[in-house]
Amino acid sequence: MSELVLRDAPPPVATIGRPETYLNDGQTIRSWLFTTDHKRIGVLYLISITFFFIIGAIAAGLIRLALVVPDGSILTNDIYNKLFTLHGVIMVWFFLVPSIPNVLGNFLLPIMIGAKDVAFPRLNLLSWYIFMGAAVFELFVLIAGGVDTGWTFYTPLSTIYSNSWVIPAVLGVIVVGFSSILTGVNFITTVHTMRAPGMTWFRMPLFVWSMYATSLILVLATPVLTMAMVLLFYERAFGIGVFDPGAGGDPVMFQHLFWFYSHPVVYVMVLPGMGVMSELVTAFAYKRVFGYTFIAYSSMAIAAIGFFVWGHHMFFNGISEYSGMSFSLLSFAVAVPSAIKVYNWAATIHKGEIRLATPMLYAMGWIALFVVGGITGLFLASLGIDAHVHDTYFVVAHFHYIMVGATVLAFLGGIHYWWPKITGKMYPEFWGRVSALFMFVGFNMTFAPQFVLGYLGMPRRYHTYPPQFQFLNILSSAGATVLAAAYLFPLAYLLWSIRYGRDAPPNPWDARGLEWTIPSPPPPHNFEEVPVVDFEPYDYPNRIPEA
Amino acid sequence: MKGALVFWPPTASARAAEVDHVVIAFTVVLLCLTVPIFLFMTYCAWKYRAGRAADRSHPQARNLKIELSWMLIPFGLALIFFVWAARIYDDELHPPPNALQIDAIGRQWMWKFQHPGGQAEINDLHVPMNEPVRINLISQDVVHALYIPALRIQMDAIPGRATFLWFDADRAGKYRLYCSEFCGTDHSRMAGTLYVMEPKDYEAWLAAQGSVAGLAEQGRELFSRFGCSGCHERGSTVRAPSLAGLYGSPVPLEDGRIVTADVSYIMDKILYPDQNKIAGYKQKMPSFDGKISDSDLLRIVAFIRSIGTT
Ligand SMILES: [Cu+2]
Ligand SMILES: [Cu+2]
Numbered sequence: 061m062s063e064l065v066l067r068d069a070p071p072p073v074a075t076i077g078r079p080e081t082y083l084n085d086g087q088t089i090r091s092w093l094f095t096t097d098h099k100r101i102g103v104l105y106l107i108s109i110t111f112f113f114i115i116g117a118i119a120a121g122l123i124r125l126a127l128v129v130p131d132g133s134i135l136t137n138d139i140y141n142k143l144f145t146l147h148g149v150i151m152v153w154f155f156l157v158p159s160i161p162n163v164l165g166n167f168l169l170p171i172m173i174g175a176k177d178v179a180f181p182r183l184n185l186l187s188w189y190i191f192m193g194a195a196v197f198e199l200f201v202l203i204a205g206g207v208d209t210g211w212t213f214y215t216p217l218s219t220i221y222s223n224s225w226v227i228p229a230v231l232g233v234i235v236v237g238f239s240s241i242l243t244g245v246n247f248i249t250t251v252h253t254m255r256a257p258g259m260t261w262f263r264m265p266l267f268v269w270s271m272y273a274t275s276l277i278l279v280l281a282t283p284v285l286t287m288a289m290v291l292l293f294y295e296r297a298f299g300i301g302v303f304d305p306g307a308g309g310d311p312v313m314f315q316h317l318f319w320f321y322s323h324p325v326v327y328v329m330v331l332p333g334m335g336v337m338s339e340l341v342t343a344f345a346y347k348r349v350f351g352y353t354f355i356a357y358s359s360m361a362i363a364a365i366g367f368f369v370w371g372h373h374m375f376f377n378g379i380s381e382y383s384g385m386s387f388s389l390l391s392f393a394v395a396v397p398s399a400i401k402v403y404n405w406a407a408t409i410h411k412g413e414i415r416l417a418t419p420m421l422y423a424m425g426w427i428a429l430f431v432v433g434g435i436t437g438l439f440l441a442s443l444g445i446d447a448h449v450h451d452t453y454f455v456v457a458h459f460h461y462i463m464v465g466a467t468v469l470a471f472l473g474g475i476h477y478w479w480p481k482i483t484g485k486m487y488p489e490f491w492g493r494v495s496a497l498f499m500f501v502g503f504n505m506t507f508a509p510q511f512v513l514g515y516l517g518m519p520r521r522y523h524t525y526p527p528q529f530q531f532l533n534i535l536s537s538a539g540a541t542v543l544a545a546a547y548l549f550p551l552a553y554l555l556w557s558i559r560y561g562r563d564a565p566p567n568p569w570d571a572r573g574l575e576w577t578i579p580s581p582p583p584p585h586n587f588e589e590v591p592v593v594d595f596e597p598y599d600y601p602n603r604i605p606e607a
Numbered sequence: 608m609k610g611a612l613v614f615w616p617p618t619a620s621a622r623a624a625e626v627d628h629v630v631i632a633f634t635v636v637l638l639c640l641t642v643p644i645f646l647f648m649t650y651c652a653w654k655y656r657a658g659r660a661a662d663r664s665h666p667q668a669r670n671l672k673i674e675l676s677w678m679l680i681p682f683g684l685a686l687i688f689f690v691w692a693a694r695i696y697d698d699e700l701h702p703p704p705n706a707l708q709i710d711a712i713g714r715q716w717m718w719k720f721q722h723p724g725g726q727a728e729i730n731d732l733h734v735p736m737n738e739p740v741r742i743n744l745i746s747q748d749v750v751h752a753l754y755i756p757a758l759r760i761q762m763d764a765i766p767g768r769a770t771f772l773w774f775d776a777d778r779a780g781k782y783r784l785y786c787s788e789f790c791g792t793d794h795s796r797m798a799g800t801l802y803v804m805e806p807k808d809y810e811a812w813l814a815a816q817g818s819v820a821g822l823a824e825q826g827r828e829l830f831s832r833f834g835c836s837g838c839h840e841r842g843s844t845v846r847a848p849s850l851a852g853l854y855g856s857p858v859p860l861e862d863g864r865i866v867t868a869d870v871s872y873i874m875d876k877i878l879y880p881d882q883n884k885i886a887g888y889k890q891k892m893p894s895f896d897g898k899i900s901d902s903d904l905l906r907i908v909a910f911i912r913s914i915g916t917t
Contacts, residue, residue, distance in 0.1 A: 136859035137792050138887035210789050216766060217749040217791055221715065223846060305767020311750060312765065346657070348668045376752065377763040378770040381700050385693050392689050396682050403677045406644045409651040411666040416652060424652070428645065435637045442633070442688055444626055444695025448759035451752060451787040515630075516616045517756025519787040522795035526783060528613055 081484065081581040096181035097584060102167030103482065104188055105158060106475075110551070112154040112195060119147035121544060124506075124537040132524035140523040141208040142224065148211030149202060149229065153236050154195045156463055157325060159471050160332030161278075162191075162243060165271045167482060169247060171575045171582065172265050174256025174591040179249035187242040190235060198232030201225050210521060212322075215303035215314040219295040227296055234289045237282045240328075244278030247271055256574075258593035262356070265573055265597055266349065269356045270335025273363040277324045277331075280367070285321035288314060312377055319370035327366045329463050331359055333430075333470030334401055337423055340473055341405045342598045343571040344420035345412030349598050351404040358397030365394040375446050384443055391441035398434055402427060417569075418492030422473030425500040429465030433458060436511065454514025457507045465503055472499070472550060479554065480564030484581040487561060491553045498546035505539025572598055619757040619778045619803060625695060626759040633688045640681050699760065702773035706739035713744065713751035713764035713786065716793035717851035717914075726816035729851045729914045730799030732784060734776060735809035741773040752788035755801055761787050776803040792887055796852055826910025829903050838892065845891050854915025859886040868915075873908050 082099045085091075092100060123143050126135040135143070166184065170177050178184050201207070205225030209218040218226050251272050255264070292314065294300045301307025303314045342349045349355065371379060371387030405427060414420070436458040439445045449455065472495075479487050509532040514520075518529050525533070567576040574591060575582075618624050655661050709732070710721040720732045720742075734740045744753055744764040753772065754761035757780075762772040786797035804812065830836050838847040853868045861884040866872055875882060877899070880892040899907075 131857060132795070132859075133857060133865055136886045137795070138859075141792065141794075208791065212789075214750055214789070217789070221749050221791060310767070312768070345655075347666055350667065351669055351674055353669075354674050375696070376761055377750070377765060378768055381697065384696060388693060388696075389689060392682070392685055395685070396678060399681055400674070400678055402644060404674075406648050406651075407667070407673070409648055409655070411661075411663045412651070412655050413657050413663070414652050414655050415657045424648065427648070431641050431644065435641060438637065438685060438688075439630065439633065442629065442692030444692035444699070444759075445630055445633075446692075447696065447699060447761060448623075448626055448756065450761060451754070512614060516613060517754070517783065517785070519754060519785050519795075521789040524795045 079579055080583055081579065082584045083484070083581050085584045094185070096177070096185050098166050098170050098178050098181065098184060099482075099582060099586075101184050101188055102163050102165075105162040105166060105191075106482075108188075108192060108195065109155050109158055109163065112150050112199070115199065116147050116150040116155055117544065117547065119143050119150070121540060123147060124540040126523065127525075127533045128530075128537050130525050130527045130530050130533075135523070137523050138206075138208065141210075141521070142202070142206035144521060145207045145210050146202040149198065149207070149233070151463075152211055152325075153233060154191075154198065156329045156467055157240060157278075158191060158243075159329075159467060160336060160474065161247070161271060161274055161328070162187075164267075164336065164471070164474050164478065165243075165247065165274075165332065168478065168575055169268060169271050170250060170254065171578070171586050172268050172573060173251065173254060173259050174574050174587065174593060175250060175254035176585045176587070178246050179254055180246050183242050183246055187239045187246070190242070191239040194232050194236035194239065198229065198236070201228040201232060212318060213289075213292060213314075214318075215292065215295065215311045216305075218292060219303055227293060230289045230293050230296075234286055234293075237286050237289075240278045240282045244275035244282070247275040248279065251275075256591050256593055260593075262353065263593055263595075263597050264356075265335075266338035266352070266355050266359075267332075267335035270331045270338075270359045273359040274328050274331045277328050277363050277366065281321045281324040281328075284317060285325075288317035288321065291317070312374070312379075315374055315377065316370070319373045320367075323370040323373065324363075324366045326459070326462065327362050329467045330398075330430075331362060333426065333466045334359065334398075336470040336474040336477075337401075337405060337426055339571075339573070340419045340423040340477055341408050342600065343477070343569050344415050344417060344423070345409045346415070346570070346600050347408055347412035347598075348596075348600055349404070350407035350410075351400070352597065354400050355404055358400045361397040362394060365390060365397070369394055369441075372441055372446075375443055376450055388441050388443050392438065395434060395438055395441075398430075402431060402434075416493075418487070418489060418496055419473045419477035421493055421496035422469050422476065422499075425496060426466060426469040426473060428500075429461050429469060429503065433461030433465055436461065448517075449514050451520055452514035453510040453518045453520055456520050457510035457514060460507045460510075465507075469499065469503075472496075475550075475554070477569070478575070479557070480568045481575055481580050481582065483558055483561075484564050485557045485561035486564050486568065487550075487557045488553050491549060495546055495549035495553075498542060498549065502539055502542030502544075502546045506536050506543050507539070509533075509536045509539070572600055617757045617778075617780070617782060618759075619776045619780065619782055620759075620774050621777060622695065622698065622774065623757060623759040629688060629691050629695070632691075636684055636688070640684070699772065702741045702771065703739045706741035706773055707735070708741050708743060709734070711742045711744050711753055711764065712747060713753070713790075713797075714747040714849070715749065715791055716786070716797040716849050718751075718753065718784070718786070718797065718799060719851075722813060722816075724813055726813055728816075730797075731802065732799065733802045733804060733809060733812050735806040736776050736779050736803045738806065739773060739775045741771055744770045744772070749790045750788050751786045751790050751797065754785045754787035755782060756785075757782035757801070763788055779803050779805055793849070796856065799852075823906075823909045823913035826906035826908070826913070829907050830910055833895065833899065833903075833907070835907070846888065847892065848885060848888060850911050851914045854912045856915070858883075860884060861886050870908055870912075873911055874904060877904065877907065 126140055207229045208224045209222050291302050295303050301309045303309045303311050369391045372391045375384050513532050518525055564580040566579050712719040718730050721727045746764040746766045751764040752761050758774045760772050762770050782801040784799050784801045837843055838845040839850050857865045858868050859865050878896040884890050
């Protein structure tokens with residue numbers, strides 16, 4: 061992506077007449093690889109995670125292909141197991157977690173609060189290098205050797221019984237965790253110390269609130285994953301006996317540690333999406349957000365309560381009845397702040413001036429998918445129901461609605477919305493709308509049948525299954541084909557627009573927020589002079605100004 | 608049980624029926640709470656679309672009463688279902704003391720069920736109906752989970768820890784049982800059938816089990832005498848495929864072919880293990896060509912057949 065931009069830029073002589081932007085400030089590869097500009101780092105992340113998304117998606121495609129037949133004759137059991145492990149590991153740690161925070165967060169957070177950069181620009185670059193190092197290594201491990209434990213690495217399968225490359229895979233996960241922590245620390249410090257004069261906490265865009273909450277989770281939860289993985293490594297390499305019951309350990313202990321990170325990390329994937337939603341809905345309803353403080357505080361509530369619900373992944377592994385009930389109740393409670401947000405966005409649209417441009421279509425689709433994902437989460441949180449649907453395709457469908465539906469749609473909606481700002485080019489609106497529609501249809505076709513499959517009792521991670529489940533599996537695989545096509549659309553026309561798109565004005569959407577007060581693409585230091593914030597967030601007048 | 612399109616799982620106990628009731632009632636309530644959002648948004652997107660004249664006076668940006676009501680009312684309604692579902696969980700964790708106790712042992716990749724009279728079966732489970740049955744679960748290697756969709760129940764089998772599940776099936780029939788916790792290479796083959804029987808049929812079945820001492824039973828003994836069990840059963844240091852459920856199932860080979868494990872395949876494997884190498888394993892099995900008599904070979908094959916699914 062960046063290279064196109066580079067080649068496209070005019071020779072230096074012509075540059076004099078042109079405003080200096082972060083894109084034409086230094087044209088060499090070196091100037092990108094050693095940049096400390098948060099905007100360029102955001103773009104580096106965009107390119108890298110797009111690549112890893114494609115890898116993860118190819119694995120998913122192969123899995124869906126294998127499941128077209130019930131007898132598992134398309135792929136062997138071993139390859140199938142390695143594929144879904146690759147899919148999970150790549151998608152979770154190398155796409156979903158860094159997606160919105162590291163791309164849009166890096167690009168926008170400093171601009172949105174009126175800062176020149178993040179608090180620690182060099183740490184920011186280091187975080188990208190750590191990410192890339194871990195990601196390339198992990199990908200090599202997962203393809204060259206393969207791991208057959210699933211992304212959950214449950215012991216003692218991972219420590220004693222698996223014959224695959226568990227140790228290097230675990231090392232990759234440990235390393236990428238440091239990248240998350242660095243980004244989290246950086247964002248928290250930036251929000252605390254770098255806000256422009258007048259940018260009080262309650263004047264911050266809701267996207268910044270969600271980034272702040274996300275960063276808190278990253279900083280507090282990731283170390284626990286690191287610990288769990290280090291112990292797993294010691295156990296497998298040296299048999300120290302933390303998890304092995306034969307040596308006095310406890311395999312359930314691993315599950316506690318793992319989910320203590322991995323449940324909150326679901327909110328690392330969802331909270332940024334919610335932040336993007338608040339921006340999109342207000343801009344395209346052209347209206348002040350309904351219930352700003354409730355939305356802001358609900359992000360913090362989600363981050364806080366999200367730390368106390370990990371046990372809902374473990375209702376049926378012999379935990380005590382009281383912990384089962386407490387975790388269930390808390391899981392119901394964590395749904396409340398999410399519900400608040402959804403109701404508030406709906407209320408925001410009321411009496412607005414609504415434009416159904418591509419980002420808004422993505423936003424509407426997001427709300428639908430997130431609601432489905434959320435309420436099916438309540439079924440899973442209900443103890444008696446979970447007894448049936450736990451570890452079935454119902455769970456698979458549920459978390460794909462949240463993680464693919466919500467995170468990916470928000471990510472793409474945000475990419476479209478800020479594309480003019482990031483690249484200085486407009487994307488083709490017609491194709492944008494087509495892609496949003498296809499994605500919505502393809503997504504539902506892929507994952508809605510899996511709710512039925514799960515309730516019928518098809519366990520997850522099954523390479524063979526009883527023949528009566530074949531019809532629904534074929535339907536799901538057909539949906540995956542539509543979804544794959546829908547993903548290729550934006551990839552194609554966004555790249556196309558870098559070269560051939562119309563030049564973007566500073567504020568193509570008539571949106572509010574500091575990022576729309578500066579040129580597109582922004583100058584290297586964002587603001588000519590430090591902005592003074594004397595307005596409330598989302599201070600939309602009642603009507604769109606006549607052009 | 609084959610091919611037919613189904614959209615609701617069979618229901619074989621009162622508890623299973625109750626789970627369905629919670630699910631249906633909860634679905635209705637949640638639809639009432641969410642469908643209006645979608646209708647409202649669609650309506651607004653149309654009524655207030657850009658450029659259309661509409662009354663946009665007095666837009667609200669906050670309203671504490673509305674905020675609190677859509678925070679607390681849905682939560683209150685949802686709590687009803689929390690309690691309802693928690694009571695089912697409570698029931699699941701409190702088996703009646705007089706329940707029939709059956710032991711289940713999970714291992715890569717088979718279930719072994721042991722009845723109080725010593726009768727054992729692999730992957731299949733026979734139980735009497737209208738009688739509480741308690742399955743005591745243990746695992747010999749990794750974490751597994753016994754899952755019976757028709758009873759809407761599952762529980763992990765964990766090494767070093769005893770767990771259980773219990774049920775009171777009230778409809779005779781054949782139902783599927785699975786391993787639902789991922790346990791490695793052949794996780795999806797760790798499945799079998801639950802037979803819920805009239806109590807007298809169950810008694811008859813128990814009796815019949817006790818008297819079988821045919822070819823297969825002698826084969827079982829030879830299986831350990833020739834040292835097969837040393838590799839093919841638990842605790843072995845060599846990683847060898849489980850032979851339970853092998854007979855009649857497709858075997859993926861290293862060279863990409865898939866063959867069906869019939870009698871001749873199994874005999875060939877015992878005599879010439881270097882042919883037909885299996886995908887995912889290191890071939891470490893010694894050849895028994897010339898070391899085993901034809902009649903013993905037949906007995907062993909009969910035993911392997913007997914622990915296969917038919
Ligand atoms: Cu969770
Ligand atoms: Cu299993």
